[in-house]
Amino acid sequence: MPSAVKEHKRCTSRTPRVGGDVALPVLDASSVSGGKVRKSRNGPRRAAVLIAVHVLFIGHLVHWKLAGRTLSPVEPSETMYALNHSHDSPAVRHLNAGFFFFAIAILATLIFGRFFCGWGCHIVAYQDFCAWLMKKMGIKPKPFRSRLLVWVPLLAALYMFVWPNAYRVLFAHTPAPPLVSQITTTEFWKTFPGPIVAIATVLICGFAAVYFLGAKGFCTYACPYGGFFGLADKVAPVRIRVTDACEHCGHCTAVCTSNVRVHEEVARYGMVVDPGCMKCMDCVSVCPNDALYVGFGAPAIATGRIAEKRAAARKDSRTSDAPPRKPAPRRYDLSWPGEIALSLVFLTVLLCFRSLYGWFPFLMSLGMAAVVSYILLQCYRLFAMPTVTIQNWRPKVAGAIQPSGWGLLALGAVLVIWTAHSGFVQYNRFAGEYAYAAAGMPTVGIDLRPPATDARELTQLNLAAARLERVARWALVRDRRLAEMLAGLNVRRGDSAQAQRSLEQMIARDRDFSAEAYLTLGTLRVRAADRATREAARGAFMTALSKGGPATAGREHLDRVHAQAHVQLAQLAGGQSDTTAALQHLQAALL
Numbered sequence: 001m002p003s004a005v006k007e008h009k010r011c012t013s014r015t016p017r018v019g020g021d022v023a024l025p026v027l028d029a030s031s032v033s034g035g036k037v038r039k040s041r042n043g044p045r046r047a048a049v050l051i052a053v054h055v056l057f058i059g060h061l062v063h064w065k066l067a068g069r070t071l072s073p074v075e076p077s078e079t080m081y082a083l084n085h086s087h088d089s090p091a092v093r094h095l096n097a098g099f100f101f102f103a104i105a106i107l108a109t110l111i112f113g114r115f116f117c118g119w120g121c122h123i124v125a126y127q128d129f130c131a132w133l134m135k136k137m138g139i140k141p142k143p144f145r146s147r148l149l150v151w152v153p154l155l156a157a158l159y160m161f162v163w164p165n166a167y168r169v170l171f172a173h174t175p176a177p178p179l180v181s182q183i184t185t186t187e188f189w190k191t192f193p194g195p196i197v198a199i200a201t202v203l204i205c206g207f208a209a210v211y212f213l214g215a216k217g218f219c220t221y222a223c224p225y226g227g228f229f230g231l232a233d234k235v236a237p238v239r240i241r242v243t244d245a246c247e248h249c250g251h252c253t254a255v256c257t258s259n260v261r262v263h264e265e266v267a268r269y270g271m272v273v274d275p276g277c278m279k280c281m282d283c284v285s286v287c288p289n290d291a292l293y294v295g296f297g298a299p300a301i302a303t304g305r306i307a308e309k310r311a312a313a314r315k316d317s318r319t320s321d322a323p324p325r326k327p328a329p330r331r332y333d334l335s336w337p338g339e340i341a342l343s344l345v346f347l348t349v350l351l352c353f354r355s356l357y358g359w360f361p362f363l364m365s366l367g368m369a370a371v372v373s374y375i376l377l378q379c380y381r382l383f384a385m386p387t388v389t390i391q392n393w394r395p396k397v398a399g400a401i402q403p404s405g406w407g408l409l410a411l412g413a414v415l416v417i418w419t420a421h422s423g424f425v426q427y428n429r430f431a432g433e434y435a436y437a438a439a440g441m442p443t444v445g446i447d448l449r450p451p452a453t454d455a456r457e458l459t460q461l462n463l464a465a466a467r468l469e470r471v472a473r474w475a476l477v478r479d480r481r482l483a484e485m486l487a488g489l490n491v492r493r494g495d496s497a498q499a500q501r502s503l504e505q506m507i508a509r510d511r512d513f514s515a516e517a518y519l520t521l522g523t524l525r526v527r528a529a530d531r532a533t534r535e536a537a538r539g540a541f542m543t544a545l546s547k548g549g550p551a552t553a554g555r556e557h558l559d560r561v562h563a564q565a566h567v568q569l570a571q572l573a574g575g576q577s578d579t580t581a582a583l584q585h586l587q588a589a590l591l
Contacts, residue, residue, distance in 0.1 A: 037254045040282035046118065050125040057122075064188040072096040072185045073192070076105070076225045077160075077363075084164040085177050087191050090443075094182035102225070109232035113239055117229060118258075118278030123218060123363075126206040131215045131257065139392055143214025143259040144374060145332045148343045150220060154227035156366060161228075193361060205367040211391065212374045215257040220276060222366035230275035234301045238294060240277065240284060242266035246291035252283035266292070273300035338377075346373040352423035357477040372415050379412035425475050429482075432467030435460050436485055441492070444557060446484050446520040451494035458493070465489045480506070484517055491524070500524040515561045518544035522568060538572055541565045563589040 064070035072078065078098025081087050086094045105116045117124055134141060168174050193201070209217040219226050240262075252262035260274040262283045272283075284292045334342060350369040353360045360368065378395070381388045382405055388396040395405030439460035441447050452458050468486055472478055483506040490499035503521045522540030525533045544565040566589035573581035 037251045038286045038288075040255055040280075040285040042281040042285045046280055047128070049119050050122075050128070053120055053122065054125070061188070069184050069186045070188055072182055073098055073188060074101045075191075076102040078102075078191065080160055080164075081191075082179070083161055086180075086182075091177055093177045093179045095179050096182045096185075106228055106232050109229050110236055111238060113236040113279055114226075114229045114233040114275065114277060115279040117219060117223075117226060118280040121225075123205060123223065124216070124278070126202050127210050127216055127218060128257065130202075130206040130210045134211065139211070141211055141214045141217075141391055143217065143220070144212065146221070146334060146339060146342065147332055147336075148339045149346060149370065149373075152221055152346070152366065152370075153219075153223050153225075153230065156222070156224035156362070157227035160224050160362065197359060197361065197364065201361075201364050201367075204364055204371060208371045209367050212371055214259055216259060216276070216278070217370070218367050219278075220259065221370045222363065224363070224366070233275045233277070235299045237296045237299055239297065239300065240266075240272040240279070240281075240292055241295050241297060242270055243291045243293070245289040246287075247289060249288060251286050251288060252292060255282045255286050256280075257282065262292075269300075269303050271297065271300070273303045275300070334377075342373055342377055345376055346370065348423070349373060349419055352419045352426055354426075356422050356426060357475065358479050358481075359477070372419065375408070375415060376412055379409055382409060421474070421476075425471055428467045428470045428474075432464050432471060433485075435464035435467060436489070439464055439492070441485070441488055445488075445516045445561070447488035447492055448520060448523055449492065452492050461489055461493050465493065478506070480514065480517070484514070484520075487517075487520060491520075496524050496527055500528070515544040515547035515558060515565070518547060519561055519565050519568070522565070526568065526572075538569065541569045541572075 060070060060074070072094075073096070075098045078096045079102045081094045082096055082099035084093070086092050109116065131141065165176070168176065205218040205222070209222070213221060246263075246266060248263050248267055250263045252266075253260070253264070256262055256277075257280060258274075258276050258278050260272060260277050262272055265272050265274060279294070281294070284294065332339075346369045349372045350365055353368050354362060354365040356365075378388060378390055382396050382401060385396070386399045388394065388405070390408075393404055395402055395408050401409075437443070439452075439457055441461075441464070452461060465486065468482060468489070472482060472486065475482075483502060487499040487503050490496070490502065500521065503517060503524070507517065507521065518540045522537040522544065525537035525540060542565075545562055566585040570582040570585035570589065573579075573585060
């Protein structure tokens with residue numbers, strides 16, 4: 001290689017600035033020595049692997065459509081149904097492909113580090129795609145740095161996978177449900193969200209999280225799987241390490257999309273120790289001196305001892321009159337009071353949106369909480385600070401709020417109103433369901449027992465009805481389960497006519513109700529005084545036979561509902577002296 005080219009490739013030596021392993025603003029070429037930072041050769045390779053992951057998923061989906069049965073979803077979230085209970089029954093656990101996949105991924109992370117996130121996660125693919133689009137538009141998101149929110153992924157992981165069993169053992173004192181193998185399934189899509197939720201997930205956990213929180217913003221502050229991967233990464237012997245050829249140019253930090261201060265960590269520890277490192281290998285690819293490599297050695301958990309040794313080595317090589325160099329303090333975007341306030345806002349938003357209307361999955365709720373908390377923080381800063389900068393725009397300059405700032409305040413006001421409304425609905429739904437359970441109402445289906453006579457039970461029924469009717473009145477979406485609970489409450493309170501009317505109104509707006517809703521409607525019509533209503537019951541029972549069950553009910557429950565519909569039809573046929581039809585329905589009920 002010509003000498004001129006070698007000189008251009010090598011970076012200019014400079015004294016490393018050693019600090020903590022925290023995130024930093026994305027650097028540009030002017031922030032590093034040695035000129036323009038090279039493009040990563042691993043970027044296209046990783047993009048191809050992530051695209052291949054999506055192609056495999058599409059192939060998995062097509063196989064299910066063609067064969068009718070396929071491997072159960074290879075998703076870490078499926079582990080909940082193996083550890084806690086099945087998604088459709090609290091009485092059983094399902095040992096599925098997702099459990100084995102997650103277990104293997106964690107075991108591999110214990111050795112090779114947190115590589116799965118960077119090379120196999122679809123959420124990372126969405127974030128990288130969003131960051132790539134923003135880069136094309138000249139936007140390089142600066143990562144938000146928080147002391148407390150970085151603990152959210154681990155806490156969320158413990159809540160998802162550990163807390164249900166801990167509660168069962170410590171408080172409920174109930175045995176674990178039996179474990180049933182479900183390596184293959186005929187209901188591949190049952191635990192996946194619909195297209196609206198999928199699009200919202202990309203917008204919130206992709207574009208919004210990346211723009212406001214930085215590249216891999218969702219991974220840093222919301223992903224529960226990353227909480228476990230981050231722990232496992234601490235003891236992994238395979239890490240990105242450095243040789244003596246490193247001249248601390250900062251190119252590695254400039255290209256890192258995981259917000260790791262690579263040049264500082266390798267200077268202090270001789271390796272990258274931040275658990276946020278996803279082994280994308282961009283830093284290895286762009287190093288002008290090929291000083292970075294992936295190799296075996298001491299794990300990140302031994303960083304204290306390693307730092308002491310490297311500090312001693314630097315001290316020995318330093319001249320006697322050189323002043324000692326102190327590590328740079330860790331830098332964060334908020335003071336401790338601000339951190340605590342932001343965490344409380346995060347928790348409030350999470351509780352207000354989690355499972356709202358059955359549309360907000362836990363992961364999307366975490367991403368929503370992180371994004372909304374950041375936006376409300378910036379709205380507060382518009383009143384507390386003379387100048388506010390968000391990425392590449394300034395909503396407030398020298399004490400004057402700009403038009404974009406007023407737009408941000410308007411967005412903040414909308415989010416506050418929406419969050420407060422959602423919290424009101426969620427609170428009444430929670431209180432109503434608590435009273436509903438205290439009254440002995442079923443967790444699945446509609447209670448058709450005779451009206452209650454016990455005063456204490458009636459008190460709980462009335463309280464549950466008041467709360468859930470408030471939800472029905474104020475909610476933006478009235479879901480099917482809410483209608484079924486209100487119908488059952490009205491039956492138990494002795495108001496069958498109101499139960500029938502509410503079910504008919506809901507079915508008129510949404511005919512895709514469960515079989516049990518139509519069975520209940522038919523049963524209420526049979527009890528009616530007028531003959532016309534009783535004759536209309538047959539249509540409800542026939543519709544019940546063509547419908548499936550709710551997502552939380554198993555096949556056995558649906559079979560019982562269909563059997564009851566056949567019995568009711570047999571009774572109607574017998575009342576009309578149609579013996580043949582009555583026998584046919586009774587035979588179907590027995591089968």
